[in-house]
Amino acid sequence: MKPATLDHEMTRELLRMGRPDRVLRLIGKSHPADIALLFKDLEANEVRLLFDILFSVRRAAKVLKELPADLLPDILSLIDDEKLARMMVWADPDDEVTFIDSLPEERRERILALMDPDRRERVEELISYPEGAVGRLMTTDYLALLPNTSAQGAIDKIRERGELETFFYLYVVNDAGALIGVVPIRNLVVAPPHRTLSEMMITDPIRADVSMDQEEAARLVSKYELLALPIVEQAGRLVGIITMDDVIDIINKESTEDMYRMAGLEEEDRVFTPVTRSIRMRLPWTLLNLMTATLAASVVSWFEGTIDEVVALVTFMPIVAGVGGNGATQTATVIIRAIALGELEFSSAWKAVFKQVCVNVCIALAAGTVIAFAAFLWKGNPFLGVVLALAMIINLGLVAGLSGALIPLVLKSLRFDPAMGSGIIVTGLTDAFGFLSFLGLATLFLSYLS
Amino acid sequence: MKPATLDHEMTRELLRMGRPDRVLRLIGKSHPADIALLFKDLEANEVRLLFDILFSVRRAAKVLKELPADLLPDILSLIDDEKLARMMVWADPDDEVTFIDSLPEERRERILALMDPDRRERVEELISYPEGAVGRLMTTDYLALLPNTSAQGAIDKIRERGELETFFYLYVVNDAGALIGVVPIRNLVVAPPHRTLSEMMITDPIRADVSMDQEEAARLVSKYELLALPIVEQAGRLVGIITMDDVIDIINKESTEDMYRMAGLEEEDRVFTPVTRSIRMRLPWTLLNLMTATLAASVVSWFEGTIDEVVALVTFMPIVAGVGGNGATQTATVIIRAIALGELEFSSAWKAVFKQVCVNVCIALAAGTVIAFAAFLWKGNPFLGVVLALAMIINLGLVAGLSGALIPLVLKSLRFDPAMGSGIIVTGLTDAFGFLSFLGLATLFLSYLS
Numbered sequence: 001m002k003p004a005t006l007d008h009e010m011t012r013e014l015l016r017m018g019r020p021d022r023v024l025r026l027i028g029k030s031h032p033a034d035i036a037l038l039f040k041d042l043e044a045n046e047v048r049l050l051f052d053i054l055f056s057v058r059r060a061a062k063v064l065k066e067l068p069a070d071l072l073p074d075i076l077s078l079i080d081d082e083k084l085a086r087m088m089v090w091a092d093p094d095d096e097v098t099f100i101d102s103l104p105e106e107r108r109e110r111i112l113a114l115m116d117p118d119r120r121e122r123v124e125e126l127i128s129y130p131e132g133a134v135g136r137l138m139t140t141d142y143l144a145l146l147p148n149t150s151a152q153g154a155i156d157k158i159r160e161r162g163e164l165e166t167f168f169y170l171y172v173v174n175d176a177g178a179l180i181g182v183v184p185i186r187n188l189v190v191a192p193p194h195r196t197l198s199e200m201m202i203t204d205p206i207r208a209d210v211s212m213d214q215e216e217a218a219r220l221v222s223k224y225e226l227l228a229l230p231i232v233e234q235a236g237r238l239v240g241i242i243t244m245d246d247v248i249d250i251i252n253k254e255s256t257e258d259m260y261r262m263a264g265l266e267e268e269d270r271v272f273t274p275v276t277r278s279i280r281m282r283l284p285w286t287l288l289n290l291m292t293a294t295l296a297a298s299v300v301s302w303f304e305g306t307i308d309e310v311v312a313l314v315t316f317m318p319i320v321a322g323v324g325g326n327g328a329t330q331t332a333t334v335i336i337r338a339i340a341l342g343e344l345e346f347s348s349a350w351k352a353v354f355k356q357v358c359v360n361v362c363i364a365l366a367a368g369t370v371i372a373f374a375a376f377l378w379k380g381n382p383f384l385g386v387v388l389a390l391a392m393i394i395n396l397g398l399v400a401g402l403s404g405a406l407i408p409l410v411l412k413s414l415r416f417d418p419a420m421g422s423g424i425i426v427t428g429l430t431d432a433f434g435f436l437s438f439l440g441l442a443t444l445f446l447s448y449l450s
Numbered sequence: 451m452k453p454a455t456l457d458h459e460m461t462r463e464l465l466r467m468g469r470p471d472r473v474l475r476l477i478g479k480s481h482p483a484d485i486a487l488l489f490k491d492l493e494a495n496e497v498r499l500l501f502d503i504l505f506s507v508r509r510a511a512k513v514l515k516e517l518p519a520d521l522l523p524d525i526l527s528l529i530d531d532e533k534l535a536r537m538m539v540w541a542d543p544d545d546e547v548t549f550i551d552s553l554p555e556e557r558r559e560r561i562l563a564l565m566d567p568d569r570r571e572r573v574e575e576l577i578s579y580p581e582g583a584v585g586r587l588m589t590t591d592y593l594a595l596l597p598n599t600s601a602q603g604a605i606d607k608i609r610e611r612g613e614l615e616t617f618f619y620l621y622v623v624n625d626a627g628a629l630i631g632v633v634p635i636r637n638l639v640v641a642p643p644h645r646t647l648s649e650m651m652i653t654d655p656i657r658a659d660v661s662m663d664q665e666e667a668a669r670l671v672s673k674y675e676l677l678a679l680p681i682v683e684q685a686g687r688l689v690g691i692i693t694m695d696d697v698i699d700i701i702n703k704e705s706t707e708d709m710y711r712m713a714g715l716e717e718e719d720r721v722f723t724p725v726t727r728s729i730r731m732r733l734p735w736t737l738l739n740l741m742t743a744t745l746a747a748s749v750v751s752w753f754e755g756t757i758d759e760v761v762a763l764v765t766f767m768p769i770v771a772g773v774g775g776n777g778a779t780q781t782a783t784v785i786i787r788a789i790a791l792g793e794l795e796f797s798s799a800w801k802a803v804f805k806q807v808c809v810n811v812c813i814a815l816a817a818g819t820v821i822a823f824a825a826f827l828w829k830g831n832p833f834l835g836v837v838l839a840l841a842m843i844i845n846l847g848l849v850a851g852l853s854g855a856l857i858p859l860v861l862k863s864l865r866f867d868p869a870m871g872s873g874i875i876v877t878g879l880t881d882a883f884g885f886l887s888f889l890g891l892a893t894l895f896l897s898y899l900s
Contacts, residue, residue, distance in 0.1 A: 330713045
């Protein structure tokens, strides 16, 4: 079980030499997650050869499901329809959905048509759930038994069923298929053979509806330290389970999404995504950024007259804007992370906003004092320092504090992602208000500055 | 098991009315994670009352361990030494470490002195591991048996042992205590009573050394879809296990850390951290930011003469800097996230850097063209557009692409956190180079601009 490190170059050479037997021996003891990493370094024809080898020993599905989401479509595009459909037979139900989801629309239909009707129906049901819903991720691979089953009867069922992907809980359902209890496997192990499941089950277990948001389900699992979450539809009918590996994937995906959204990035824009695809995804955000920067610049243009009189102002302008931008990003980060971890509810939001503004105003007082002294020492004009300090308090204290805290909360209340472009928006605002407050105050006190 | 929502206001009222019986009835069916949330809304004397009630029914440790890390020290400071030491008796070993870790140095000694010698020794061993090592997080609550134990013998042991915090695997150790195998509990359930553990165990299981970095251990668990990771010390002696709830905590903590570090925030600076503590933690970062901003500003001061001649330049200056800053943040985010998720090794780092520079240069070409046209339409001078576009290519393309990709990688290779202040550093650089490239080019082409 301890994974052997795979020699990627040697595997490639054996593939090119046409030695499937030796490739198999090489990868034989490797974990599917390690074999999947091989695909990253292979050329198209080598991908096909390796797939055929894995396919011949029925390990193809187990390996491909480990591929990062940005690589899977490219790899699947190299495999012909019939093999792909046959591979599905060996895939777990939730992985089937992942594969089908990664195919272009028209190919999806072709592959589904090649699958046997039962499996097709099951996959079609799962992909009918909206993106982001737990129904989309769940596996239908679980064991549900009636409450009058004995411990021994349950053990026999487990034996019959053979390998289950994951197995920590037995689910107990009534005649209508509604979830009524759960038996941790530990309890089953130590139970006398004739005790029934209804005597040892935990009643009314934590569950999620098929339409529940994946992020919310992940929070449920981590808050209550569950190992699997049963998924039910109307009338409480048990239809699937979400397992820990799904939960970890969700948590990682949501964190990536938050960091990405703040910077104005699409989730699929990963480190090895092809250049052209990255450019296509980043361009709209850059244009938005260009717009917010131009807005800030137009504020500067109002004050060209002032700058014409005291050109030294231009040196200090970026300080007020830059420090404000970072303060706003800090505040937005704290708020976005608290929302993501479920630490901040709307009821206490005003407290959070107030606190952030307090923190920012105090920091602005300190930073303003420092920069005022520095400016005085540098340019020898005490009024320049006062203008700088005041602008810092307005921009870093009020604008950064308020916009950093409010924008994620407003986005959330409008049912957008709270992180969505927030970095670009708050830095745009603090640039504009930084210039406005500094150059505006400088214009007011112009006679003292020149 | 399905959690009831707790009425915080009613609980407070019952606490103040001195009705512990009714408080107990109210919180009786609640999950510890939900009861812990109560503490957020309580005054100091109410905290003490609630603690006493939980203490009396031996639920205090189970509830307090669910508190967010930023609240725990404040709550513990309200509880007297003796009660705290007695509460430890009911805590899981890994939670004991969490509690002790949250105490101020001198109180830690006092509490340890009040504990019985066995427990004290165990806790002292765990807290001797360096911060961030898995040894610090592991629980010593697991079942390890000898290889010749029969399935029935193992089941008897489980029964004897009573409740274990988590239980998915039986560990098999040799006479010296070295880990030699693992038996998933499912296999135990279906095994004939006389089969020995050595006949059904998975040999040479994935394990981690006590000193392994927590983040690395979490990646191991999620990559290989384990439910618990055995922790060994020299000679492979099994000393503990890491469970899924730890792994989820690690993953959430590391994501918070990355987002925070980018913006220049300390991990303990959470949404409801007291204002004064937040200020203390944010101030050093703000001063660093003030320094980088001042550096960028001093670049501007070199060109005051140029600006004096063509004051319109000052309007476009922030656009080159701002768009560059965002481009660098995007690039740094992609790289930092790839490092965190283990998708990027040093061997392929140059490929990643090259890709990011390509993407940035292409985006800079597009953004430069747009802004060149806009500037021409606005100010009627085609040379201004050319200077802007060239500056954009230098700053957004080369400086942002290179610094965004290289800085996290360099920090990582120096064994710092790759996210450490990277937001502040890259925006400082793109500000400085944005001004330098734009104003520098403008000075060169000054005769065409005025």
